[in-house]
Amino acid sequence: METEGARLPTVELTAIGRVSSPLTALADAPRQPDEGAPSAWLELDPALAPALAGVQAGDAVVVLTWLDRADRRTLAVHPRGDLARPVLGVFATRSADRPNPVGLHTARVVAVEGTRVRLDHLEAVDGTPVLDLKPALGPVEER
Numbered sequence: 001m002e003t004e005g006a007r008l009p010t011v012e013l014t015a016i017g018r019v020s021s022p023l024t025a026l027a028d029a030p031r032q033p034d035e036g037a038p039s040a041w042l043e044l045d046p047a048l049a050p051a052l053a054g055v056q057a058g059d060a061v062v063v064l065t066w067l068d069r070a071d072r073r074t075l076a077v078h079p080r081g082d083l084a085r086p087v088l089g090v091f092a093t094r095s096a097d098r099p100n101p102v103g104l105h106t107a108r109v110v111a112v113e114g115t116r117v118r119l120d121h122l123e124a125v126d127g128t129p130v131l132d133l134k135p136a137l138g139p140v141e142e143r
Contacts, residue, residue, distance in 0.1 A: 015066065015129035016051075017044035017115070023125045037121035042130050044115040052112060059109040060136035063122065066129040070101035103128070106136055 021040035042063065044052070055061070074097035079085045090098040107119035117133065 013066065013131055015131060016048055016133070017042055017130040019043075019065065019122060019124045019126060019128040019130060020116075021122060021124060021126045021128075023123070037123040039110060039118060039120055040122040040124070042117040042119065042133065044117065044130065044133075046115050049115050052115065052117070055109060055112055055117065055133070057109050057111055061107055061109055061119070062134045062136050063103075063105040063107060063119070063124075064131040064134070065103035065105065065124050066131055067096045067101035067103045067124075068127075068129055069096075069125070071097040072099055072101060074098060102131065 019040055020043050022038050023040075074090060074095065076087045076089050077093055077095045077097065078087055079093050079095075096103065103124055105122055105124065107121055110118040110120050112118075
């Protein structure tokens, strides 16, 4: 992808783990966590155990995922798939289909067991690569 006269840098990411969830099909995944997202585990690479020091039950977190089943060619959508709504560019929506399908999820930690982190709700499907886990800034709504 090029812009006028400037070449954009290539970025390489390595997953730190995977989502383990009862959601196994995209069609079953809620669009937002407050629409019935189940609790799920983040199964992190055992080599990253020291990175979990200080993460504990009750913490509000932001999880970044790579939505590996997304269509990276999609640039415009009807928001929420509703054909009655006007088409918008994906940067104006929360569509998973986008040039770089990074998922952004807020949740609360329920438990930490070794390099497994249980979250109260997560709308990502089973096997979704996890890119990062960060403490949330500000309040996270109870669901």
